[in-house]
Amino acid sequence: MKAKDAMQGLTPLEEAQKIVLDSTPVLGLEKIPLLDTLGRVLGEDIIVERDNPPWDNSAMDGFAVRWDDIKREHPIDKPVTLTVIEDVPAGKMPMKTVGPGQAIRIMTGAPVPKGADTVLKVEDTEHTPDSVRVFKPELKGSNIRPQGEDVKKGERIIAKGTPVRPGEAGMLAILAKSFVFVHQRPRVAILSTGDELADLDERYSEEKIINSNSYGIAAAVQDAGGIPFLLGIAKDNPAALKEKISYGLTADILVLSGGVSMGDYDFTKAVFQDLGAAMNFWKLAIKPGQPLAFGKIQGKLAFGLPGNPVSSMVTFEQLVRPAMLKMGGHRSYGRPVVQALFQEKFSKRADRRHFLRGVLTNEGGVFRVWTTGDQGSGILTSMVKANCLIDVPMEVERLNPGDPISVQLLSEQGWDGHAVHVSGGPHRQSSC
Ligand SMILES: Nc1nc2c(c(=O)[nH]1)N[C@H]1C(S)=C(S)[C@@H](COP(=O)(O)OP(=O)(O)OC[C@H]3O[C@@H](n4cnc5c(N)ncnc54)[C@H](O)[C@@H]3O)O[C@H]1N2
Numbered sequence: 001m002k003a004k005d006a007m008q009g010l011t012p013l014e015e016a017q018k019i020v021l022d023s024t025p026v027l028g029l030e031k032i033p034l035l036d037t038l039g040r041v042l043g044e045d046i047i048v049e050r051d052n053p054p055w056d057n058s059a060m061d062g063f064a065v066r067w068d069d070i071k072r073e074h075p076i077d078k079p080v081t082l083t084v085i086e087d088v089p090a091g092k093m094p095m096k097t098v099g100p101g102q103a104i105r106i107m108t109g110a111p112v113p114k115g116a117d118t119v120l121k122v123e124d125t126e127h128t129p130d131s132v133r134v135f136k137p138e139l140k141g142s143n144i145r146p147q148g149e150d151v152k153k154g155e156r157i158i159a160k161g162t163p164v165r166p167g168e169a170g171m172l173a174i175l176a177k178s179f180v181f182v183h184q185r186p187r188v189a190i191l192s193t194g195d196e197l198a199d200l201d202e203r204y205s206e207e208k209i210i211n212s213n214s215y216g217i218a219a220a221v222q223d224a225g226g227i228p229f230l231l232g233i234a235k236d237n238p239a240a241l242k243e244k245i246s247y248g249l250t251a252d253i254l255v256l257s258g259g260v261s262m263g264d265y266d267f268t269k270a271v272f273q274d275l276g277a278a279m280n281f282w283k284l285a286i287k288p289g290q291p292l293a294f295g296k297i298q299g300k301l302a303f304g305l306p307g308n309p310v311s312s313m314v315t316f317e318q319l320v321r322p323a324m325l326k327m328g329g330h331r332s333y334g335r336p337v338v339q340a341l342f343q344e345k346f347s348k349r350a351d352r353r354h355f356l357r358g359v360l361t362n363e364g365g366v367f368r369v370w371t372t373g374d375q376g377s378g379i380l381t382s383m384v385k386a387n388c389l390i391d392v393p394m395e396v397e398r399l400n401p402g403d404p405i406s407v408q409l410l411s412e413q414g415w416d417g418h419a420v421h422v423s424g425g426p427h428r429q430s431s432c
């Protein structure tokens with residue numbers, strides 16, 4: 001930690017991230033149906049047990065022929081005429097062998113019959129049920145997809161640790177894997193704290209505010225591939241908090257929001273400590289999201305995120321999400337980062353790393369980024385408008401229009417200059 005940070009008691013985010021990731025286990029494996037594998041991380045190497053395609057097959061609807069019969073240029077009035085001896089639709093094996101002067105009618109995907117070494121496209125011929133007339137030569141081997149051109153028996157085609165995308169899912173199906181081993185999804189128990197909170201379906205009085213953090217965090221958990229469990233709201237007293245936390249310890253991760261700062265009713269730290277957790281109570285050198293607690297309670301990761309709605313989301317993004325990805329078997333834990341040109345003036349003290357909610361556009365390969373407007377940690381519309389977090393380093397005090405800056409991508413919405421629902425400012429886009 002730098003002397004200046006130590007003086008201020010602020011922990012750099014990178015230090016906190018390292019502590020979190022070092023204490024995060026990778027979850028075990030489970031065998032699941034192929035249809036459920038999207039986004040999951042493979043827990044086994046995928047070895048090819050059968051060539052794909054399993055035999056040479058036709059890439060076109062047409063006629064399987066011997067190249068020797070059709071290799072010469074034929075004048076239009078003297079085409080080669082071959083006898084059609086069989087029809088092979090896809091899904092049937094050919095029964096006959098193509099001999100000199102013969103052809104077999106073949107459909108795309110059907111196995112190439114013995115004797116044939118070339119397939120003619122149907123539109124390059126004239127044909128009757130029993131014969132085919134060929135007017136122009138074709139290169140030897142044309143329109144034949146050889147056995148194993150995609151994958152060969154014995155090959156390791158997908159490595160353990162790979163996240164399943166549509167391509168991988170299709171390949172697993174080609175290999176007839178109806179069930180595969182993947183890493184388990186992290187189960188995340190979510191608890192909001194505070195006497196001022198009322199839940200969505202409760203009748204609430206004027207002094208209450210609605211618990212939004214639980215729902216924003218639950219969506220962030222799902223977005224990171226986890227399973228959220230809502231523990232509801234804990235009142236601001238240690239007994240209530242302890243009871244709710246004990247329910248959450250059946251999950252892999254416990255995420256609390258609220259009660260981590262200096263207020264008279266901020267009990268999270270005391271309760272975490274009471275539960276015997278070796279906890280880190282950080283004042284992180286970031287904005288938003290300064291106060292944060294992290295440690296293990298009965299072997300489970302426990303995070304006490306700050307209660308301000310934006311702060312809880314930004315700290316989730318920087319600390320909980322990477323831990324969840326590691327648990328779920330992923331090998332990289334960060335969001336994609338691009339360099340963009342900042343479009344506004346911005347200034348801050350050189351004491352914290354700021355995560356400004358931003359709108360990124362990509363016009364002809366030039367990335368430009370604007371803030372979403374007011375950046376208060378209670379202004380959740382900043383998250384609604386944002387498609388990225390603008391990562392302003394601790395030491396930077398001033399940004400001017402045109403300055404390059406790193407941007408963490410949260411979603412693809414708005415990149416193309418459309419459908420960004422920002423009202424006003426230079427980044428207003430027409431939505432379609
Ligand atoms: N004296 C100090 N006060 C505060 C400090 C500080 O260093 N010294 N830090 C400020 C910062 S920065 C933050 S962030 C907050 C964090 O406070 P807590 O984690 O203790 O959160 P609460 O006080 O319980 O709530 C803060 C704010 O967020 C609203 N909130 C809380 N939970 C929810 C929820 N589930 N859904 C929606 N909104 C929620 C709450 O009503 C408050 O407005 O502390 C500062 N204070």
Ligand code: MOO
Pocket residue numbers: 286287288289290291306308311312377
């Ligand atoms: O750190 Mo607080 O999260 O800035 O509002």
